[in-house]
Amino acid sequence: MPDRIRRSSDVADRAAIPAASPPTVFTRPRPRSSDAAGTAALLPMVFARPREAVAGARRVLAGDPAPLDASIAHQVIGLVERDFGDASAAVGRLLLAVRLARAAGSAEREADALAAYGVALIHAGRTRAGLARLDRAVHLARGAEAARVRFRRARVLWVLGRPAAALDDLRRALPVLRRAGDPIWTARALTLRALLRLAQGAAAGAADDLGLAERLFATTDQAHDVAVAVHNRGLVAFRAGDLPAALAHLDAAARAYRRLGTPAPDLTIDRCAVLLTAGLAREALEVAAAGVRELETLRGQATRKAELLLMAGRAALAAADPVTAGSLATAASRLFQAQRRDWWLFHSRLVLLQSRSFTPALMRQAAAVATRLEALDSPEAGPAHLLAGRAALALGRAAVADRHLAAAARERGRGAALSRVTGWLAEALRWEAAGDPRRTLAACRRGLDVLRRHQSSLGGSELRAQSTTRGAELAATALRTGLRAGGARRLLEWCERWRSIALAVPPARAGADRGMRAELVRYRGVTARLTEAQTAGRAAPHLRRAQLALERRIRARSLQRPGDWGDLVQLRPVVPALLAALGPARLLELADIEGQVHVLECADGRVRRHPAGARAEVAAELEFARAALQRLAFGADRPRARATMAALDASGARLQELLLGGAATGLTGGPVVLVPPAWMHGLPWALLPALRPLAFCVAPSARAWLRSRSLQEPTTRDVVLVAGPGLAGGPLEVAAIAKLYEQPTVLDGPRATAAGTLEALDGSWLAHVAAHGKFRADSPLFSALHMHDGPMTVHDFERLRTAPYRLVLSSCDSARLAPSGADELLGLAAALLPLGTAAIIASVVPVDDEATADLMQTLHRGLRHGLTTAAALSAMRAEAAEDPLATATACAFTAIGAG
Structure with missing residues (x-):
C-alpha cells in the first residue's frame, strides 16, 4: 500500500514536469504583463468559494500568463486538489507552482508555493521530502509570510503526531500574524492551537481560542473556515464529554461542507470517534469504511486514509470483529510507517495487538507499545498497559500483570469519564488477581458510578443504552467476585447496581422538540404511502429513499438530545426495601455469570441462590419454543396443534429446569416477579409449567418493579x-x-x-x-x-x-x-x-x-x-x-x- 501511493506521487511529478531541465519559458520569459495582485486574490477564495477559485485560476492560465500569475493559478488549483480532491495530482500541480515562482524570481512567492507543495507531499505519504520543503520555505520567507509558512508546518507536524514541535512553530507565528493584522491566518493559527490544547486536555483554553478564531472569521468571507470552526466546536464538546452537543455540531459542520461541495475526511474521522465513544461501533465502522471509499475514489490524502483505516479498525474491535480489526490495523500501520508518523503508528499497533489472542509475544509487544505511547504522552498508554496486564494474567505472570495493571489504573483519576472507567477496571482486575474481594468490589463500584454520571449528559435512549457497553466488564468482574465471595444478598445488590445503570436515568422526552414532531409526521406520511404502494405491488424506490432519509434525521435528533438531569444520586441498597415490599410474592432475579444462570430468590425476608443451567442450552431451547409458537400462530402446525403443544410443554419443562433450577419448587401459588437479563426478555415464560397457573410478571430490574x-x-x-x-x-x-x-x-x-x-x-x-x-x-x-x-x-x-x-x-x-x-x-x-x-x-x-x-x-x-x-x-x-x-x-x- 505505501509503495503504490509513493509511485502515484512520483508519476504525478513526472507528468507535470518533464525529467529534463525546466522549459525555456522559465529561463527566458517573454515580456508579458502581470496582474499578480488580482491573481493573488484567488488564494483566499480557496477556502471561501473553492469552485470559484478554481474557475478563476483556469481563466488566468487560459490567457498565457506571466510566470508569477501562473504560479499563483497553479497553486490555487493544487490546493483545491490537495484538500478536496486528487491529492496525488496536487503534488505535480504544486511543484509546477514552485518552479514558476522560482522562474519569476520571487522569493516570497516561492516560499508560499514551497509550503503548499511540502504539505501536499506529506499528505501523499512522503513525509521526509515534505518536511524538507517546508523547512526550505521557512528559510526563504520573511515577516508575515514566514509566519504563515510556520503555521502550515505546525499543522502538518500536528498531523504527524509531533505536538511539541507544532506548538513551538505556533508560538513564533501568532504574534507576527497579529501584528500584521491578518485575521484569516491569525484565526487559523488560533484554531490549530485550540486543537493542540484540546489534545492536551486543556478544554477551557481550547474553547477560548476557538471563540476568538470564530470572531475573526466572522469579519471575513471564509465560508470553509467558518465550517471548520463549527466542526471544532464539536471536538471541544466531545472532549468535554458532551456527546449530544458534539454530534449536533458535527452534523451542522457536515451540512456546511456539503453546501460548499468540499469533502471533509477530518469530519468523518471525528464523527467516527464520537460514535465509538457513544458505543455505536457498527455505525462508526460503516462511516469509516464509506470515508475510505470516498478518499480512494477522489485519490485523496493518504494521511487521512491511514487515519480512517485506524478508526475503522477500532470500530471493528468494538463491534467484536477482531479479524476485520486486525486487517484494518495492519493496513493503517503500513501507511503510517511509510509516512513516518510514529504517534499514529503505535496507536495502530495497539489495535492490531488488541485483535489477537494472548501469547507471551503479545504480552511483550503490548508492554513495548505501552512504553512508546507513554513517551508520546498518548492517552492510549493506559489501554496498552491494560492489554499487557490482561495478557500477563492469562499467562500466569502475576508480577508482570500487577505492574501493568497498576500503570493502567492511574487513568482512573484523570481524563475523560470513559478513560476513568477503564482505569477503574484495571484497578478491579488488579485486586481480583491479588485475591482481595473488598478492594475489587470497591473499584467496580467507583467505576460504575463514573459511568452513571457520564450517562446523565445523554438525552437519547439509544445513547444511554449503548453507553452501558463501557461498564460491562466492570459488572462482570463484580458479579464474578460476588459469587466467589459468597452471600446471595450481596450478589443481588450487584445485579441490581448493574441493571439500574440506565434505569436510574430519568426518561428521555421529545415532546418539546417541534422539529422532531414535524419529522415524525413526515415519516408517517411517507411510510403510509410506501406501504400502500408495496401492497399494490408497485415499486417505490423514491419513497423508500425518503423513508430512510427521515429515519436518519429522526435518529440524529434523538442522539443530539441533551441530558439535563445533573449528577445522579447514589444508589441505595435495594434488598431491604425489596424484601419489605414483596409480602407473599416471590421475586426471582436471574443472573448470567460467565455463561451460567443463577437464580436469586427473594421471599420470606431472605435471599437464596440457586444454580441453574448454561446460557447456551437456554438459548437453543428458547429458539425452538419461539419457532413452534410462531408456526401455530401462522397456521403451519394447526393440523397437528395438539402434538405441537405437547412438544411445547416438554420444551417448557426443559426451560424451567435450565432457568429456575431448584427455585421452581418454591412457587406454590403466590404472585411471582421475574427479573431476567436482557437477552431473556423474548422468552414466553408461561410455557414453564410452574409459572403457567400463577400470576407472574416480568420486570427489567427489581428497582424498576x-x-x-x-x-x-x-x-x-x-x-x-x-x-x-x-x-x-x-x-x-x-x-x-x-x-x-x-x-x-x-x-x-x-x-x-x-x-x-x-x-x-x-x-x-x-x-x-x-x-x-x-x-x-x-x-x-x-x-x-x-x-x-x-x-x-x-x-x-x-x-x-x-x-x-x-x-x-x-x-x-x-x-x-x-x-x-x-x-x-x-x-x-x-x-x-x-x-x-x-x-x-x-x-x-x-x-x-x-x-x-x-x-x-x-x-x-x-x-x-x-x-x-x-x-x-x-x-x-x-x-x-x-x-x-x-x-x-x-x-x-x-x-x-x-x-
Missing part, C-alpha cells in the same frame, strides 16, 4: 380502546371490549391516527391497542404500531407527558425488546415503563388474531373486576387450557412491570 409498584393510580378511570387498520378482528375485538366499560374512548377507522391515539393515551387509566405491530431489531426505536396515518413509533411514545397507567398491546411482537449496549433494552415496553406505565400486557411472539380477540375479552373481564394485570392474564390462560391454539396464544402474552 418497585418503582412501577409505587406509581399512583389515576383518580379517573379513563379507558381508551384503539383499533388500527388492517387487523381483521381488530374492530370486533375493540367493540366487544367496549361493552365491558362505561363510556370508553373508542378510536377506530380514520379516527385511529397516531396523533389522536397519543392524545387519548396520555394519562389514561387503561388503554388497549389492537393494531399490527412491527419490531425493528435493526433500529428498536422505530418499532411501531401501525395506525391509520402510518406507524406510531417509540419516538412518538417518548412525546407523552404521562404514559397510560395500564396498557394492553394485543398486536404481534409488541412485547419484544432488543438488548442494546451491554444489558439494556430498547422497544415499546422499555420506553413506556420509565414514562410512568405501571403494567403492560403484550406478546413476545406473533399471535393468531382470531384467538387473541376471544382471549382479550376474558382478560378485560378480570381487569374490570379489579384483578392485577398478572392475575387477569393468569385467568386468561386458565380459560384457554382446553384449546391448544388458545393455550399457545395465551402463553405468548406476558405482563411487564408491576404485574
Whole structure:
C-alpha cells in the first residue's frame, strides 16, 4: 500500500514536469504583463468559494500568463486538489507552482508555493521530502509570510503526531500574524492551537481560542473556515464529554461542507470517534469504511486514509470483529510507517495487538507499545498497559500483570469519564488477581458510578443504552467476585447496581422538540404511502429513499438530545426495601455469570441462590419454543396443534429446569416477579409449567418493579380502546371490549391516527391497542404500531407527558425488546415503563388474531373486576387450557412491570 501511493506521487511529478531541465519559458520569459495582485486574490477564495477559485485560476492560465500569475493559478488549483480532491495530482500541480515562482524570481512567492507543495507531499505519504520543503520555505520567507509558512508546518507536524514541535512553530507565528493584522491566518493559527490544547486536555483554553478564531472569521468571507470552526466546536464538546452537543455540531459542520461541495475526511474521522465513544461501533465502522471509499475514489490524502483505516479498525474491535480489526490495523500501520508518523503508528499497533489472542509475544509487544505511547504522552498508554496486564494474567505472570495493571489504573483519576472507567477496571482486575474481594468490589463500584454520571449528559435512549457497553466488564468482574465471595444478598445488590445503570436515568422526552414532531409526521406520511404502494405491488424506490432519509434525521435528533438531569444520586441498597415490599410474592432475579444462570430468590425476608443451567442450552431451547409458537400462530402446525403443544410443554419443562433450577419448587401459588437479563426478555415464560397457573410478571430490574409498584393510580378511570387498520378482528375485538366499560374512548377507522391515539393515551387509566405491530431489531426505536396515518413509533411514545397507567398491546411482537449496549433494552415496553406505565400486557411472539380477540375479552373481564394485570392474564390462560391454539396464544402474552 505505501509503495503504490509513493509511485502515484512520483508519476504525478513526472507528468507535470518533464525529467529534463525546466522549459525555456522559465529561463527566458517573454515580456508579458502581470496582474499578480488580482491573481493573488484567488488564494483566499480557496477556502471561501473553492469552485470559484478554481474557475478563476483556469481563466488566468487560459490567457498565457506571466510566470508569477501562473504560479499563483497553479497553486490555487493544487490546493483545491490537495484538500478536496486528487491529492496525488496536487503534488505535480504544486511543484509546477514552485518552479514558476522560482522562474519569476520571487522569493516570497516561492516560499508560499514551497509550503503548499511540502504539505501536499506529506499528505501523499512522503513525509521526509515534505518536511524538507517546508523547512526550505521557512528559510526563504520573511515577516508575515514566514509566519504563515510556520503555521502550515505546525499543522502538518500536528498531523504527524509531533505536538511539541507544532506548538513551538505556533508560538513564533501568532504574534507576527497579529501584528500584521491578518485575521484569516491569525484565526487559523488560533484554531490549530485550540486543537493542540484540546489534545492536551486543556478544554477551557481550547474553547477560548476557538471563540476568538470564530470572531475573526466572522469579519471575513471564509465560508470553509467558518465550517471548520463549527466542526471544532464539536471536538471541544466531545472532549468535554458532551456527546449530544458534539454530534449536533458535527452534523451542522457536515451540512456546511456539503453546501460548499468540499469533502471533509477530518469530519468523518471525528464523527467516527464520537460514535465509538457513544458505543455505536457498527455505525462508526460503516462511516469509516464509506470515508475510505470516498478518499480512494477522489485519490485523496493518504494521511487521512491511514487515519480512517485506524478508526475503522477500532470500530471493528468494538463491534467484536477482531479479524476485520486486525486487517484494518495492519493496513493503517503500513501507511503510517511509510509516512513516518510514529504517534499514529503505535496507536495502530495497539489495535492490531488488541485483535489477537494472548501469547507471551503479545504480552511483550503490548508492554513495548505501552512504553512508546507513554513517551508520546498518548492517552492510549493506559489501554496498552491494560492489554499487557490482561495478557500477563492469562499467562500466569502475576508480577508482570500487577505492574501493568497498576500503570493502567492511574487513568482512573484523570481524563475523560470513559478513560476513568477503564482505569477503574484495571484497578478491579488488579485486586481480583491479588485475591482481595473488598478492594475489587470497591473499584467496580467507583467505576460504575463514573459511568452513571457520564450517562446523565445523554438525552437519547439509544445513547444511554449503548453507553452501558463501557461498564460491562466492570459488572462482570463484580458479579464474578460476588459469587466467589459468597452471600446471595450481596450478589443481588450487584445485579441490581448493574441493571439500574440506565434505569436510574430519568426518561428521555421529545415532546418539546417541534422539529422532531414535524419529522415524525413526515415519516408517517411517507411510510403510509410506501406501504400502500408495496401492497399494490408497485415499486417505490423514491419513497423508500425518503423513508430512510427521515429515519436518519429522526435518529440524529434523538442522539443530539441533551441530558439535563445533573449528577445522579447514589444508589441505595435495594434488598431491604425489596424484601419489605414483596409480602407473599416471590421475586426471582436471574443472573448470567460467565455463561451460567443463577437464580436469586427473594421471599420470606431472605435471599437464596440457586444454580441453574448454561446460557447456551437456554438459548437453543428458547429458539425452538419461539419457532413452534410462531408456526401455530401462522397456521403451519394447526393440523397437528395438539402434538405441537405437547412438544411445547416438554420444551417448557426443559426451560424451567435450565432457568429456575431448584427455585421452581418454591412457587406454590403466590404472585411471582421475574427479573431476567436482557437477552431473556423474548422468552414466553408461561410455557414453564410452574409459572403457567400463577400470576407472574416480568420486570427489567427489581428497582424498576418497585418503582412501577409505587406509581399512583389515576383518580379517573379513563379507558381508551384503539383499533388500527388492517387487523381483521381488530374492530370486533375493540367493540366487544367496549361493552365491558362505561363510556370508553373508542378510536377506530380514520379516527385511529397516531396523533389522536397519543392524545387519548396520555394519562389514561387503561388503554388497549389492537393494531399490527412491527419490531425493528435493526433500529428498536422505530418499532411501531401501525395506525391509520402510518406507524406510531417509540419516538412518538417518548412525546407523552404521562404514559397510560395500564396498557394492553394485543398486536404481534409488541412485547419484544432488543438488548442494546451491554444489558439494556430498547422497544415499546422499555420506553413506556420509565414514562410512568405501571403494567403492560403484550406478546413476545406473533399471535393468531382470531384467538387473541376471544382471549382479550376474558382478560378485560378480570381487569374490570379489579384483578392485577398478572392475575387477569393468569385467568386468561386458565380459560384457554382446553384449546391448544388458545393455550399457545395465551402463553405468548406476558405482563411487564408491576404485574
